[in-house]
Amino acid sequence: MTAITICVRVDAYSMLYAVLLGIQLLLSRRCCARVWPVYTIILVILLPLQYLLALGLPVGFCYRAYYI
Structure with a gap:
């Protein structure tokens, strides 16, 4: 699963996963x-956390501020 995540997502998180797996390999x-x-x-x-960041905040967390 981690190798698939590294291949699909080529970002900072995937580099972190790759480094952690490389350390475990040694x-x-x-x-x-x-x-x-x-x-x-x-x-x-x-x-x-990655999944929630990709989706964005749920609508219930968003509020509209009314300024006078």
Whole structure:
């Protein structure tokens, strides 16, 4: 899933994902097992954030200010 995200989205987020995966590639399996939960938490936070940024704010969050 991460490799597909990197290929489809060629932006700063995809570079971050690529760097994180590259670092994990260089680590030993034992150390990678310790880093993997942190990586998944980063994905859980950033992927929905990217989706919400692409959609924009929901209409309920928008308000119209009336000035006199």
